[in-house]
Every structure is written in structure tokens, then in C-alpha cells.
Amino acid sequence: MSTHNIGIIMNGVTGRMGTRQHLIRSIVAIRNQGGVSLGNGDYIMPDPILVGRNEEKLRKLAEEHSIQRWTTNLGEALADENNTIYFDSQTTSLREEAIKQAIEANKHIYCEKPTATSLESSLRLAKLAKEAGVKNGVVQDKLFLPGVMKLKRLIDAGFFGDILSVRMEFGYWVFEGDWQEGQRPSWNYKEEQGGGIVVDMFPHWRYVLDHLFGSIQSLSAVTATHINSRVDEEGSTYNATADDASYAIFELNNGIIASVNSSWAVRVDRDDLLTIQVDGTEGSAVAGLRGCKTQHRVNTPKPVWNPDIENIIDFQDQWVEVPDNQLFENAFKIQWEMFLKHVHHDEVFPWDLLEGAKGTQLAELGLQSSKERRWLDVPNLNV
Template sequence: MAARRSIGIAINGVTGRMGYRQHLVRSLLAIREQGGVPLAGGGHIWPELVLVGRDPDKLAAIAAQHGLTEWTTDLDAALARPDVEIYFDAQVTQQREKAIRQAIAAGKHVYTEKPLAESSAASLELAELATAANIKNGVVQDKLFLPGLRKLKRLIDGGFFGQILSVRGEFGYWVFEGDWQVAQRPSWNYRLADGGGIVMDMFPHWNYVLEELFGNVRTVQATTATHITERVDERGETYLADADDAAYAIFELEGNIIAQLNSSWTVRVNRDELVEFQVDGTHGSAVAGLRGCKFQHRAGTPKPVWNPDLPLTGKSFRDEWTEVPDNEEFDNGFKIQWEAFLRHVVAGEAFHWDFAAGARGVRLAEAGLESARTGQRIAL
């Protein structure tokens, strides 16, 4: 039997929504359930988990629920363990930089949620520290591994679009205010003092999606809004929501591609999925969401004529599109990237979603906020 390579992982922020659901349950525990991460030369990587957080009762309950034994509220103690080789951070953004610095100083490889830090300067410094310490580092860029975007990437790689002209994206949903219905996102997201705001949350995502699929961002022009200024927190107390809850942006990409992306927690969904990207090219167009992707080739493009006096007859415009087939089995995007990072650490396989990539995402968020503040188009 091929050897099993155990690797200790301190996972910080596991009591939070993202840390628990996507990273613990759907990624690391799912990896253990499948027997580990297979290696090309045989054998498997087996994650040994140390849960880290601030609430001992919640940590103990999570550990007991999933048959885990190792947990602590002492980050220094977790980082001092010789069996812990990787530190993962899913805390709120304001706590992240300090903890990552501790992990780098302890010589641990670091994988983290985004944004990497609260500023691009701090993000670049973390990248430099990680390089100097010769540690492997990575930032979660999960949307690249969504089935819908992987199908879109397949169309791009196959030359389907011809020359890509534009990208239009819609992301968001209605986050309840917390009074007559409980909010489905934590209250810190809507307070500037706690690091909230949709620009810092979503623009790092848009940077890697645009960069990886279409081209580097050259300029950004954005308008932000705080549409709902009063919300109710987890304790039932009303608070001032002063962080941006919507952003409307135009990005110029290399290759003269124009991208328009709307991000909002104050929009009711009238689309097939919570996020959708429409890509238009000279030879065809496609619309990709979380899981699905449909396309329309130029040979099958209908020829609409504007006439508001007559009702539409025949097929609706939506029915003129064709679904991209799955052609493969799609796993959870967070889990796929976890497996890639573990192979990167253990087997040295390539992994380019590093701190430098994370810093570019933070820089785009800063540029978006600067544009919204000044009313100017900002060059990157």
C-alpha cells in the first residue's frame, strides 16, 4: 500500500460561516472522507486538523460533532506545534494580517481567505515576508473553480468567442435588514469600522476572475452606495450601516475588453443564478453562472428588430441559447483549490494563486474605492 503523508493544518476562524461550511466541512473533512488527496507518484496527503478560534464552547462542539480532538483558543500554541505545517485563516479581515505575520514568523506555510489584508501595501509586505521566509503561500480564489466558470474557460480556450469584446457581470441578492427577518450575513459586513463593505469583499474576486479569464485590469471607474443605512445586528440591536452595500463599476482590460460588473446586497434576484457573467465576442456569446453556462454562436444568433408595437412571437430570446455540457464531474471549488495547495506544499506542484495575486485583488478594491471617492477613472 502506498504511504500516507500526514500534514498538520491549523484552521483559524472555523466557527465562522465560511470557515466552517466551505473550508472545514466541504473541503478538509470531505478530503478526509475520500481518503486524502492522491499524489501523482502514489500515496495520499492526509490532513490532520487543529481547530483555532476565540470561543472554546463553539470549538469543542464543532470538534465533537465531527470526531476531531484537537482545538485551541491559543494561536501561538497552535503555531508552535511541530506537527502543524500549514496555517489557514478564515477570520474577519481585520484580524488576518496579524495572524498571518505570526504564522510566517513561525515558519508555517500559509493559505488564507481573501482579502489578504486591509491594504495593498500590507498585502505586498506579507508577500515579501513569505518569499523571504521561503514558505508556500496562497489565497482562496474559489470562483475560478466553479463549474460555470470552468465551462466558460473551456469556451475561451477553444477559441469560441473570436475576439472578446465585453464582459457584463451581475452579482448579489437581498440581505435582510435583520428586523422583521434575520439577516443572512454577519453585521460586521455593513460597518466600516469592522472592515465591512462590498468593494473590499468582492473586487478581489473580480480581479482574479477578470485577470485569469480575460486579461489584466488597466483602469477602473466605480460608483458605490450605502443604500440601507440602518440594520439590526445578531443581538437584536439597531446599528448604523455605513459601509458600501452596492458597487457599480466599469473596468478596462488589456486587449481593449470592457467589463461592467454590478455587486449588490440590496438587489432582488431575477436571473438564473446569484452571479452571472455575459461574454460577447465577434464569433459568439456566452452566459456563465455558478454551475451552468450557455452559449450562442454567430451562426445561430437571431436577428431581432425593434418594434415595441408588436408582441414577441415564437421562441423567447432565452430559448435561443444552448447549454454547455458538463463533460466532466465538477467537485466543490473550495475543495479543489485546497487539494491543489496541499499538493503544492507536499509535492511542489505549481500553484500561482499566491500572496502576490491576493495583493493585486486588494489593490483593485482600493482603486475602486478611490474612484468612487474622487469621481475619477483610476489606472492600475
């Protein structure tokens, strides 16, 4: 049995998502379990070096999680031949230039999405990585949520028959920051800083729809900034310049219609912050982040529209939960382990920088559709 150490430059992990999901719940968790098993008695052990601009935050984070290496000098980390992977979870506006530097330093790339602030830049990164021959991947965590994995299990089993439509509802009320602190950073509401729910969430919807149901062929979207004034982390009022809600319809290449609502200005009256309803000729399902429930055609009630009498059907009671049947780990950790295996001995990893560019493409088309008030086709991408 042998352990293969892989040096990972982790840039931007002092932020909320970087700290919680990528560092603590993924890399630290993998280290604590003894590495990633290769199935032959060997293990991959991640050896992270934390990179950022704030020396105090880096030192504290490293000490809290028994990490020996950290630096404020990205160039220094890139120059170290022991570091073979570059990971980026900085704000989007900083990501492109750092990834370029990492590709030039011949590092394998793994990063958050959006991969860049524009489709042109995202495609440029994909092309650079391909030409340099470095392996590359983009975080697509929703595919590894327990609820979505159960949904995929149903699709693969043919449970739905012919799938007709998909309805997705995402969002929650993000407090304005005046009488109660907001749950999201203020830059999310500033277009000039790369904010907006379309830029944030359409990349997710792209890979969820593409990999579960079919390629997106066309779209129509309407965006809104429902809350125009918010209060930032310093207590200063600012004007929200980015969209905080979107209402979109996607037509897939196989005829499936997906209706997707995303909002940071909605109060939740559903099973989860994200729900995905799939309706087919043989059955339907509703998946959340962790759970998934089904209704087969033989168990479907027969309601009759009559607003003059009280409804006697308990619709919520007509669904059956899909059992876990397996241990579900953290979605980010699952994908990290897959990428580490991809780097170490070439296991398949389809979610590359080109896939990331597809998410940026969908966000740009969504904003364009809303601005121009029309349907738009989604062209194929390649590098």
C-alpha cells in the same frame, strides 16, 4: 502505498464560511475520501487543529467532525513542528497579525481574502512570505465553480473569436434584520470593521477577470449605501456605514470592457446569484455558478427594434447549455487539494499572497474612484 500526514492550523473556522466551506466541505471531505491522491499510490492526509477564541464552539465543532485537536492558544499550535500549514479565515482585521506570526514560525500560508485591511499590509505579507521562503496561497474559489470552469473551457477552445465585452451581475436582497433575519453578518455593513461589498467582492472580480480575460488596466466605479439602517444579531438597530452596492467598469489590457454590478440590495431576476455574460465576434455565453449556456453567431436571432409591435422572439430559448462532461467538486475543496500538493511536492500554485494583494489593490482603487468621481489606472504590483 504510503500516507503523508500534513498538520494544518485552521484559525477562524467557527465562522460561517470557515465551517461550511473550508472545514466540512474541504478538509473533512478530503479526510473522508482517504486523502489527496498523488497518482502513484501515495496520499496526503490533512491533520487539522482547530484554533479560535471560543472554547465551547471549538470543542463542539471538533466532536461533530471527529477531529482530535483544537486549542485557543495560537502560539501553542504554531510552536508544534508537526503543523506545517497555517490557514486563516478570521475576520480581515485579525488576519494580518496572525499570518505574520505564522510566517515567523516558518509555516506555509493559506488564507482567505482580503489578505489584510490595506494594500500596504497585503504587500507586506507577500514580501515577508517571499523572504522567509514559505509557500503561500490565497483562496480564489470562483475560478473553480462549475459555471466558470465551463466558461474557461469555451475561452480555451476559441469559441468566442475576439472577445469584446464581459458583463457581470452579482447580488441578492439581504434582509435588513427587522422583520426577517439578515443572511449576512452585521459587520459586513460597518466600514470601521472592514465591511462593504467593494472590499468583499472586488478581490473576487480581480482574479476572475485577470485569469479568464486579461489584466485590469483601469477602472471607474460608483458605490452606494442603499440601505442606511439595519438590525444586528442582537436585535439592535445600527447605521450602515459601508457600501452595499457598486457599479463598476473595468478596461482590460487587451481592450475588453467589463461591466460589473455588485449589490446586496437587488432582487434577483436572472438565472443565478452571479451571472457572467461574455460577447465575442463568433459567439456569446452566459455562465452562472454551475451552468453555462452559449449562442453561436449562426444561431443568433435577428431582432428589429420596433416598440409598436409585440416581440415574437423567445430570446431565452435561443441558448444551448454547455454539458458537464466531468464531475465537478466543491470549488474550495479543489483549491485545497491543489495547495496541499503544492506544499507536499511543489506542484504549481499561481494564486499566492501577491495575487491576494492585487484584490486588495482593486478594492482600494474602486473606493477611491467612487470618492473622487474619476477613472483610475491600475498599477502593476510586485514584491
